[in-house]
Every structure is written in C-alpha cells, then in structure tokens.
Amino acid sequence: TVVWNGPAGVFEFDTFSKGTKALLDAVAELHAAGGAGIIGGGDSATAAAKWNMEDKVSFVSTGGGASLELLEGKVLPGIAALADAPPKWEGTVTGKYQWDDKKKASTDADKDLGGDAISKYSWGDGKKQVSVYIELDGLDDCTEDMFQASSGEKEVSLTITKVAGKKRTFALKQLSDEITGVKVNHKKGKSMIVLKLTKKEEK
16 A cells, blocks of 8 residues: 655646656556555645546545544544534535535525536545546446536536436536636546636736
8 A cells, every 4th residue: 555645846847747747657556456556635636637647546635634644543623523513415515616605595506506406526626726526327328428518717517418317417606716617537437527627827
C-alpha cells in the first residue's frame, strides 16, 4: 500500500511536472498490479485530474492533512459531528458548490429541476477545476452522444437523454466561483460520469 500526499513541485507548469507525473504513474502501476495506491490532498487530486487518472488509482481524497490524521487514528471533527447527528435527507452535498441556503431556504433539488432529477453526487475541489462525480446504474450502457452538458458563469447542467430507460437531469446553481466551461468524462466500467468544471482564472 502506498499513500501519496503532495505533488513534487509546481506541476501546473509543464517544465516542473515530470516528478509529479512520475509519482502518479508509479501509484497507478501499483494499483494495476493489485496493490493499493491512495492519493490524499487537493493538489495531488488535481494532478490526477489533470492527466485523467483518477480511475487509475485505488482512492482519491481531497483532504490532505485530514486523510493523514485519519490514518493516524485520530477522530476528525467533521466525522464526529456526522456520527452524532440525527438522520437527515442526503439528496445533495452540503458545501461551497451547493445552493445558497440563505437565499433559498426551502430549496428542493428534485422539485426545482423537475422530472427524474439526479440529486446524489460527490465532488472534489482543485485549484483550477472542480470534479463532480455522478454514479447511476445503466451509465455503462450509454454512449457519449447521450450526455448534454452546458454551463453559465455560476451554474452547470447535464441532461442524459436515456439511462435505464429514463431521461435524467442534473444541475448546480449559485456556485461560489465562476466557471468557464464543463467537460463530461464517461468512466466506462464504473457506472460513473465526471463533470469537469473549469474555474475562471483570477487576474
């Protein structure tokens, strides 16, 4: 088992990316050989996303220091709070890429979108892009032309024309950061698609 935490240099620039890519390749090779290759940390996760290798390793965590503390056996405050919290509806993720509860206190994801809306997903936040992971039974049977994604400055939407016999829709609104585009990555064999949201570069 290998746990990789932190890139080897400023991998965002090609000149300094070779070390990070070599580490990523090594973790991927270990996973392919039956070992466990785990990536912990937002920058390391972003590196995996840059080379489209999230599915080439065993597990990707955007929590760097938190993942190391978890391995140490420490009880993380967020996990402790969830463990003690009463059951609640888990239709959407609570985080910076969620609807603004102050503006829409009674938001219902499925009601807002209408029809067979997708309301369960997970996401990873990197410096230059956000990855939104959607898992659905039947996605492996879909073809690329069945995915229609669009984006605005602070919103993104996806329509799957037909999956498991149904048309499905997904949307995120009122994002905290502006985005400039969205790309759909179809993860065959995992019943998953990943929406890659490109963040607007700060000047």
